[in-house]
Amino acid sequence: xxxxxxxxxxxxxxxxxxxxxxxxxxxxxxxxxxxxxxxxxxxxxxxxxxxxxxxxxxxxxxxxxxxxxxxxxxxxxxxxxxxxxxxxxxxxxxxxxxxxxxxxxxxxxxxxxxxxxxxxxxxxxxxxxxxxxxxxxxxxxxxxxxxxxxxxxxxxxxxxxxxxxxxxxxxxxxxxxxxxxxxxxxxxxxxxxxxxxxxxxxxxxxxxxxxxxxxxxxxxxxxxxxxxxxxxxxxxxxxxxxxxxxxxxxxxxxxxxxxxxxxxxxxxxxxxxxxxxxxxxxxxxxxxxxxxxxxxxxxxxxxxxxxxxxxxxxxxxxxxxxxxxxxxxxxxx
Amino acid sequence: xxxxxxxxxxxxxxxxxxxxxxxxxxxxxxxxxxxxxxxxxxxxxxxxxxxxxxxxxxxxxxxxxxxxxxxxxxxxxxxxxxxxxxxxxxxxxxxxxxxxxxxxxxxxxxxxxxxxxxxxxxxxxxxxxxxxxxxxxxxxxxxxxxxxxxxxxxxxxxxxxxxxxxxxxxxxxxxxxxxxxxxxxxxxxxxxxxxxxxxxxxxxxxxxxxxxxxxxxxxxxxxxxxxxxxxxxxxxxxxxxxxxxxxxxxxxxxxxxxxxxxxxxxxxxxxxxxxxxxxxxxxxxxxxxxxxxxxxxxxxxxxxxxxxxxxxxxxxxxxxxxxxxxxxxxxxxxxxxxx
Numbered sequence: 324x325x326x327x328x329x330x331x332x333x334x335x336x337x338x339x340x341x342x343x344x345x346x347x348x349x350x351x352x353x354x355x356x357x358x359x360x361x362x363x364x365x366x367x368x369x370x371x372x373x374x375x376x377x378x379x380x381x382x383x384x385x386x387x388x389x390x391x392x393x394x395x396x397x398x399x400x401x402x403x404x405x406x407x408x409x410x411x412x413x414x415x416x417x418x419x420x421x422x423x424x425x426x427x428x429x430x431x432x433x434x435x436x437x438x439x440x441x442x443x444x445x446x447x448x449x450x451x452x453x454x455x456x457x458x459x460x461x462x463x464x465x466x467x468x469x470x471x472x473x474x475x476x477x478x479x480x481x482x483x484x485x486x487x488x489x490x491x492x493x494x495x496x497x498x499x500x501x502x503x504x505x506x507x508x509x510x511x512x513x514x515x516x517x518x519x520x521x522x523x524x525x526x527x528x529x530x531x532x533x534x535x536x537x538x539x540x541x542x543x544x545x546x547x548x549x550x551x552x553x554x555x556x557x558x559x560x561x562x563x564x565x566x567x568x569x570x571x572x573x574x575x576x577x578x579x580x581x582x583x584x585x586x587x588x589x590x591x592x593x594x595x596x597x598x599x600x601x602x603x604x605x606x607x608x609x610x611x612x613x614x615x616x617x618x619x620x621x622x623x624x625x626x627x628x629x630x631x632x633x634x635x636x637x638x639x640x641x642x643x644x645x646x647x648x649x650x651x652x653x654x655x656x
Numbered sequence: 657x658x659x660x661x662x663x664x665x666x667x668x669x670x671x672x673x674x675x676x677x678x679x680x681x682x683x684x685x686x687x688x689x690x691x692x693x694x695x696x697x698x699x700x701x702x703x704x705x706x707x708x709x710x711x712x713x714x715x716x717x718x719x720x721x722x723x724x725x726x727x728x729x730x731x732x733x734x735x736x737x738x739x740x741x742x743x744x745x746x747x748x749x750x751x752x753x754x755x756x757x758x759x760x761x762x763x764x765x766x767x768x769x770x771x772x773x774x775x776x777x778x779x780x781x782x783x784x785x786x787x788x789x790x791x792x793x794x795x796x797x798x799x800x801x802x803x804x805x806x807x808x809x810x811x812x813x814x815x816x817x818x819x820x821x822x823x824x825x826x827x828x829x830x831x832x833x834x835x836x837x838x839x840x841x842x843x844x845x846x847x848x849x850x851x852x853x854x855x856x857x858x859x860x861x862x863x864x865x866x867x868x869x870x871x872x873x874x875x876x877x878x879x880x881x882x883x884x885x886x887x888x889x890x891x892x893x894x895x896x897x898x899x900x901x902x903x904x905x906x907x908x909x910x911x912x913x914x915x916x917x918x919x920x921x922x923x924x925x926x927x928x929x930x931x932x933x934x935x936x937x938x939x940x941x942x943x944x945x946x947x948x949x950x951x952x953x954x955x956x957x958x959x960x961x962x963x964x965x966x967x968x969x970x971x972x973x974x975x976x977x978x979x980x981x982x983x984x985x986x987x988x989x990x991x992x993x994x995x
Contacts, residue, residue, distance in 0.1 A: 393743065427776030436775035443742060443779065448766055454732045455767060458739020458747075465694065465721065466744060485762075488732035495727065649777040650811050652835040655864075655911045 334551040336544045338611035340386055344543045345602050345617070347382035350624045351402040352599045354411065357628050358401070358418070362578055366636075367419055370432055373574035374402035376541075379598045380505050380568045381406035383546035384473055387554045393459045395444045395452040395474040398433040399505075399572070403475050404445070409437040411631035421638035428641040429649065443472075449510075450480030453502065454489040460500035460563070471499040471557040479510025481524045487531075490565065494531040499557035501550075502565045505540060507572040512584050525567035533565050540568025541598035573597075670855040676847035678821040678854045679786075680710050682828035683748065685858060687718050690746060693832060694722040696733055697750030697786075701725040707752065708788075708847060730756050734763035734785065741783040741837070742771060748832055754789035754841065755798045768837040769812030783838075784831040790843040790882060791932060791980055797968035802881075802933035807839050808909050808942070814838040814863060815909040819846065819884040822854045823907055826861030834863060843882045843932070850885070864911030868920070872902035875926040875990055878917060878943060880906040883930045883981065890986045899994065909939055914946065921947050925956040926993045930986055935963035960989040 355375045361367045377399075385406040388394070396403035404414060409425065417424025418432050425437045433447035443459060446452040456474030463470040480486060481504055493500045504524050508515045521527065528535025534556065538545045546568060553564035571593040575582040582590065607614050647654060673681075686693045695711065700723055705712030715723035726733050730751055737747035751757050757764060764785070772780045791800040807815050814836055818824040824842070831838035869884055870891050877887040884905040891901035902920050906913065921927045927947050929940035944959035962981045970976050 395739075425776065426774060426778065429776050430774040434774040436771075436778050438775075438778045444739075444767075444771065446767065448762060451735070451762055451767060454735020454763065455739040455742075457732060458736035458741070459743050460739070461736055462740040462743040462745045465740070472739075485731040485735065488727070488729035489735065491727055492729060492732045492736060649773050651772070651814070652780060656914070 334548050336547050338606075338609070340547060341543060341602065341606055342612055343386045344379065344382045344547065345599075345606055346620055346624070347385055347406045348378035348599050348602065349621060351378040351382065351405040353621070353624055354405050354628055355401060357632060359574070359578065361632065369418070369420070370398075371578045372399040372401075372432070372576065373578065374399050374572070376573040376593060376597065377505055377507060377570045378402045378406070379543050379546055379602070380503065380540040380570060381475070383543055384501075384503065384550045384554075386547060387550045388471070388473065391441055392470050393441050393443045393456075393463070393472040395446075395456040395459065395472065396442070397445065397449065397452055397476055397480070398447045399477065400435065400445050400475065401432070404435050404437070404442050407442045408440040409435065409442050410440070411627055412634040413437065415631040415635035416638045419635045419638065420641070421635060422641045423634070423638040427645065427649070450476055450483035450486050452476060453480065454485050454492075456500050456502075457489045457493050457498060460493065460498035460557075461496065463499055464496070469558060471501060471554055473501045473503055475503045475505055477510065478504060478506040478508065478515055478519060478524060479513070480504070481527065482510070482518060490527070490531040490533060490563075493563040494533045497560065497562035499560075500563040501553045501557055502563060504565065504567045506567055506569045509572065509576070509585070511576050514584070523567060525565060528565040533563055535565040535567070537567045538569070540570040541596070543598075543602055668855050669857065670853055670859075672851060673821055673854050674848050675818070675821040675824045675842075675850040676708060676710060678825040679828060679842065680712070680714075681854070682825040682832075683711070684714060684717070686748070686829055686832045687714070687722060689858065690833070692744060693746045693748060694724060695748045695750065696724040696726050696737060698726055698728055698752050700750060706750070708844070730760040731763055734760040734768065737783045737785065738763060738768050738771070738781055741781045742779040746832060747783045749783060749785045751785055751787045753799050754787045754803050755801050757787060757803060764813070764839075765810050769810045772836070773812060780835050781837045782835045784828070784834070784840050785837070786828075786840045786842060788842045788844045790845045791964070791969045791976060792845055794971060794973060794976065795969075796971045800969040802841075802931070802964075804841060804909055805933055805938050808939050812837065813910065815841070816863065816907065817841040817843070817881040817909065818907060819850065819881050819905050821850050821852045822859070823861055823867070823905075824850075825854050826859050827863065827907060829858065830860045830863050838863070841881070846882055861907070863908045864913055865907065866913035866916040867905040867907055868902065868916070869905045870901065870903040872900035872924065874900045874924055875902070875928065875993060876917075876920040876924045877901050877903045877928050877930060877986065877990070878906065879903070879930040880909065881932065883932055886981070886983050886986060887930055890983050890990070893987065894990060899990065901990065917943070917947065918950055921951055922954055925954055927955075928960045928962060928986065928989045928993070930962045930981060932964055932981060934966050935961055936966045938963050957993045960993065962986050962989050
């Protein structure tokens with residue numbers, strides 16, 4: 324059950340799909356690059372959990388998802404948010420703690436919600452989004468809306484109790500939920516094999532009679548096929564899927580991480596194999612697009628990002644009078 | 657906003673029933689009124705219909721889709737309720753016993769309570785989690801706690817504790833149709849002992865309105881849930897000694913009817929807060945502090961608290977009785993204010 328891909332009809336990954344994945348992944352990468360540059364320049368403070376290196380996963384998933392499908396993610400979720408289509412202006416304003424942010428400056432980087440794009444919850448608690456996504460999928464099933472819910476989490480989250488409760492419940496009720504474990508090999512500062520008893524998290528799917536796949540999350544073809552199979556199955560009423568997408572994070576747990584626990588050679592090799600430029604090279608080498616065409620895409624994305632950061636820098640701070648708003652529907656003293 | 661069905665002769669329709677029946681009736685009615693209302697919880701399906709049979713007949717009437725039995729997975733129950741609530745449903749999860757809320761505290765405290773705020777009002781969590789508890793039944797330390805204190809201390813949650821059958825129905829309907837997460841605390845000893853006239857139909861008691869259970873002029877007894885009945889009994893006894901106690905049943909701790917509390921204590925000049933939760937850092941402390949801040953010059957004595965001992969709930973009956981706030985404790989606290 325660990326890899327069912329070979330047993331099913333392999334969805335084709337054509338040139339246009341690869342370019343679409345490249346475009347989404349590049350947007351997430353450039354955004355992350357820009358944010359870290361701003362932090363390093365001292366222009367923005369706070370916490371930031373870079374997702375650099377993991378962009379192919381949400382890019383491939385969002386090449387399949389519909390705009391009204393739901394995504395739940397976690398604090399290392401900027402690539403998921405950008406890929407789902409959270410408007411960059413309101414996303415950036417939120418990261419900057421501004422009133423024009425998607426959450427009016429009350430959420431911040433660990434709590435992004437943007438209902439307009441279906442990014443329904445971002446949690447700051449490891450794994451807590453997993454049972455919530457079960458409820459999002461349950462709602463879609465009960466309303467017969469045809470929507471699916473994708474929940475992203477790390478390898479560390481696969482060791483919390485709620486992961487197991489959620490997988491059991493989703494499988495029991497055949498919910499349209501796709502559990503995406505972005506296995507970046509580290510649970511905060513602890514390497515995978517010091518915290519996880521099984522060599523592949525995908526193996527845990529079998530314990531819940533759940534379709535499960537172990538894929539190279541940095542391989543756009545494999546990731547796209549996995550997403551296609553899982554999302555199509557969910558939409559067809561064929562229940563949930565656990566996708567373990569193996570990847571690697573380049574920037575450690577959070578900004579300022581000195582990464583002494585990540586072997587230098589391992590990190591170096593991962594960065595040399597950066598999946599985003601690798602895909603770029605492949606698209607050009609395969610003559611799917613020219614270098615100039617990709618550069619034009621990148622320029623357009625960079626302009627959108629620049630615009631978003633300018634917007635956020637100029638955006639007003641929250642009004643202190645709004646401190647007590649939105650605790651309840653009607654204010655309670 | 658109290659909606660009451662009236663019969664053709666103008667009399668309020670309804671009948672006397674036990675609290676447990678009133679709760680069943682409210683759930684049934686809510687599911688009938690609104691297709692987005694659904695239950696999920698352990699053992700709630702027929703034929704058992706829940707530990708006390710509260711859900712009996714509902715899964716047969718509405719199907720297992722809407723009266724949804726769950727595995728013993730409190731985190732997933734609460735998480736699923738939250739996810740459904742932010743995407744258009746009105747879930748009514750049941751956490752069998754209040755102590756088990758500690759098992760899903762992350763979902764309740766970090767998520768249900770905070771998602772509206774953290775999302776800047778884009779999402780809200782219209783769920784009502786029902787739970788049952790209460791000491792005195794010999795269930796020991798992990799099946800009896802009153803944990804309203806930490807819930808009241810969590811902005812974003814509403815906290816409701818009925819003491820009568822009518823309020824159980826009216827408050828539960830209001831809770832289910834409220835757009836914020838409500839923790840609805842049922843003190844199981846009241847399931848069968850509280851029996852009173854319950855209006856028929858879509859009867860709602862607004863959240864945030866305390867009930868004057870007894871009028872009085874000399875001292876205000878402030879309580880909720882089961883201890884309201886103890887306060888009423890003590891008040892009747894005190895009347896023979898010439899002390900007329902007003903008894904306030906708060907019904908909802910959040911939102912809190914501070915106006916009615918201050919009006920009553922402003923009138924009597926004396927207040928005793930009575931609750932079954934342990935004394936230390938209980939909600940009584942908050943009430944005592946607030947009353948003191950607002951009415952300091954008008955009080956004839958300090959605000960007294962009568963509450964459980966600062967211990968886990970013990971098993972042996974003699975210990976459990978000693979643990980719980982008693983009618984004698986209430987009377988002693990009141991008399992102390994008249995020395």
